Amino acid sequence: MSHKDDQRWFHIRVSVFSAIDSNSILPTIINRFIRSKFSALLVDEKILPEIVSGCRGWCFSLAMARLGIRVRNRLFGSVIEQEIGFFDKVKTGDITSRLTSDTTVMTDTVTLNMNIFTRNLILGVGIIVFMFKLSWRLSLLTLIAFPIVLGVSKVYGEYYRDLASKVQDALAAANNVAEEALSAIRTVRSFANEDGEKDRYRTSLHKAYKINVKQANVYAGYVWCTQLFELGLTVAVLYYGGHLVLTKTLSGGNLVSFILYQMQLGNCIDEIGEVFTGLMQAAGASEKVFEYIDREPVVKNTVKDRMDTESVIGQSEVESDKISGLIEFKNVTFAYPSRPDTNVLKNVSFTVQPGEVVALVGPSGGGKSSCINLLEHYYEPITGQILLDKKPVKEYDHKFLHTKISLVGQEPVLYARSIKDNIGYGLGSDVTIETVQQAAGMANAHEFIMEMEKQYVTEAGEKGQQLSGGQKQRIAIARALIRKPVVLLLDEATSALDSESEHVVQQAIYKNLKGRSVIIIAHRLSTVEKADRIIVIDKGCVIEEGSHSELLRNNGKYASLVQRQLLQTEDEVEDRVISLDNDGLGVGIAKRDIGLHFRSTCLITSSSWH
Ligand SMILES: Nc1ncnc2c1ncn2[C@@H]1O[C@H](COP(=O)(O)OP(=O)(O)OP(=O)(O)O)[C@@H](O)[C@H]1O
Ligand SMILES: [Mg+2]
Structure with missing residues (x-):
């Protein structure tokens, strides 16, 4: 090789290596120094590498952010489509932990490690090429070690991934404890169980810590193993290299250069080992994330999901007024x-005619x-069918079905948005304030909303907790009515409403929903007795069916329920008289014997003044 070629070769090496890692140029420089041909060009050659290194960091940061967003979107998109049964089994805290902690571990470690991995891989390959150029014999000796390192890494990697997955599970469980306690903070406070919750959280975090300790031990073992191995290899290379120098097969300068390259390669392998650990951690964290992303809902929702297998009834097939x-x-x-x-339901059969108001009691x-859950198609029955207009509910497109059927649930949940947004929930931005007000009027909510300082833009608070129980119920009714359901x-x-409000709401519902079917579930006699038909359900079976007067005549379960409620009402009236005698307050303060042994004071707030 001519001096000029040699010079160029030197510059190429300096540029390539320092682009990947500036430290890697050291062996080349030392070799150069030994050969007394050190070049001042080195300083210039560092500028380009630094630019390349900056670009690499930029690309990976961007890739990390994009990957994080994509994974989270896919995960949330998949989870929200799951059937309700899935949410009965998987806790919310667990899912939020997957969405936050697991995806962060996954994307951050993957992208960061990919950065280090690519750098070290290119560097490692380059170093091996130069090592072969210096001495193929010593290079072969070094490479013999590779399969052993790979074998150890494989065993370690699998174990570490398993531990990482367990850590994420433990963190998810801890997150669930925190989520549960914080979302029910009022219950925690009312039972003064802050310390109990703190203990639960501490215990669940300690479970994660115990696995962390195991992880640290395994990691230390792996590092010791690889370091010892590297040391052994360096000794072998020195021994054999010395022999080669003595036999004049290799120059002294090249041996030093080779050993420095080998140390550099050792560093690369160490870093790849670290990367491997990180990647295994990411693999562990990603297990549940991918399990949820790939999960097919058991009860399918969208037309797309069922297009291939079943016929789907959507807007195009059935015009709204035809339902x-x-x-x-x-x-x-x-x-x-x-x-x-x-x-929980055993061979249940009943029919609700169009325009009929049917009460389910029991x-x-x-x-x-x-x-109701089955009619909403939250679940599918084991046997039997639920039909809407003679067609199974599962054949309707989910979106279409829920514009036709509206539910006001037993524990209505509002969202941390304005009252207007809560009433127009799910209708997009097209909904006008007039339609919202009209629905609120029907639900007897307009008046109390107008009395609020910010009226329809009043925030409802998380789960609607800035509103009273009755206010929440009326907004939930308005939210159902605005869709003009069939x-x-x-x-x-209406369980939390006083009789007067309940009456107003019921009148409005019956007046506006003429010709539409209504299923009412209620314990209150005043709500039930107005229904066209009453169905009594007990222990999962329909045991009686008929109008209020028919069922009273039958003298069955319904009649006994009614009788008990009437007796209860008489008792309540008595108690109220006592309380008014005592302090003149309109709140029922009843002093009663509870069982034979306890005598306690109860403060009962109730809207059920029948
Ligand atoms: N998500 C669920 N997972 C498992 N079992 C449930 C679930 N929801 C209800 N159950 C059980 O199903 C049975 C029927 O419950 P359901 O809620 O239908 O009763 P209900 O008649 O509405 O009672 P209530 O008048 O108290 O509201 C109960 O034994 C209950 O424990
Ligand atoms: Mg119920």
Whole structure:
């Protein structure tokens, strides 16, 4: 090689290596120094590499941000489409932990490590090429070690990934504890259980810590193993290299250069080992994320999901006014997926004619809300069918079905948005304030909203907690009515209202929903007795059916429920008289014997003044 070629070769080496890692030029410089041909051009040659290094960092940071957003979007998009049964089993805290912690670990470690990995891989390959150029014999000796390093890394990697996955599970469980406590802070406070919650959180975090300790031990073992191995290899190279120098097969300068390159390669392998650890951690964290992303909902929602397999009834197939609201339950047996062995509905059959108001009544836990859940297609029955206008609800497109059926649930949840946005929930930005006000008027909510300082732009607070129970219910009713549903489902929808408000709301509903089917679930006699037909459900079976007067004549379960409620009402009136005698307040303060042994004071606030 001519001096000029040699010079160029030197510059190329300096540029390439320092672009990847500025330290890697050291062996070249020393070799150069030994050969007394050190060049001052080195300083100039560092500018380009620094620019390249900056660009590399920029690309990876951007890739990291984009990857993070994509994974989170995909995960949230998939989770929100899952069937309700999925949410019965998987806790919210667990899901939010996957969305935040797991995706962060995944994307950050992957992209950061990919950066280090690419750098070290290119550097490693380059170093190996130069090592071969210096001495192929010593290079082969070095490369023999590779399969062993790979084998150790594989065992370590699998174990570490497993631990990483367990750490993420433990963190998700801890997150769930925190989420549960914070979202029910009022209950925590009312039972003064702050210390209990702190202990629960500490214990669950400690579980994660214990796995962290294991991870640290395994990591230390891996590092010791690879370091010892590297040391052994350097000794072997020195021994064999010395022999080569003595036999004049290799120059002294080249041996020093080779050993420095080998040390550099060792550093590369160390860094790749670290990267490997990081990647295994990311793999562990990504397990649940990908499990949720790839999960197919058991009860499918969208037309796209079911297009290939089943016929779907959507807006195009059925014009809105063609839905009459005929509801049929045919021999429905159902168990919740979280408790598959307990049938909560057993061979239930009933019909709601278009325009009919039907009340479902019965003891608590009898299965009334479960009927509503099936009609909403939250779950699918084990046997039997739920039909709307003679077609199974599962054949309707989810969006279409829910514009036709509106539900006011037993525990309505509002969103941390304005009252207007809450009422127009799910209708997009097209909804006008006039339609919102009209719906609020029907739900007897307009008046109290107008009395608020910010009226329709008043914030409802998280889960609507800045509003009273009755106000929340009326907004939930308005939210259901604004959609002008064909079928209205009211599950204890007016339970928190006083009789007067309830009466106003009911009148408005009946007046505006003429010709539409309504299913009311209520415990209050005053709500139930006005229904066209009453269906009594007990222990998952329909046990009685008929109008209020028919059922009273039957003298069955309904009659006994009514009788008990009437007796209760008499008791309440008595108590109220006592309380008014005592302090003249309109709140029922009742002093009663509870059982035989306790005598306690109860403060009962109730709207059920029948
Ligand atoms: N998500 C669920 N997962 C498992 N079991 C459930 C679930 N929801 C309700 N159950 C069970 O199903 C049964 C029927 O509950 P459902 O909510 O239908 O009763 P209900 O008649 O509406 O009672 P209430 O009058 O108290 O509201 C109960 O035994 C209940 O424990
Ligand atoms: Mg219920």
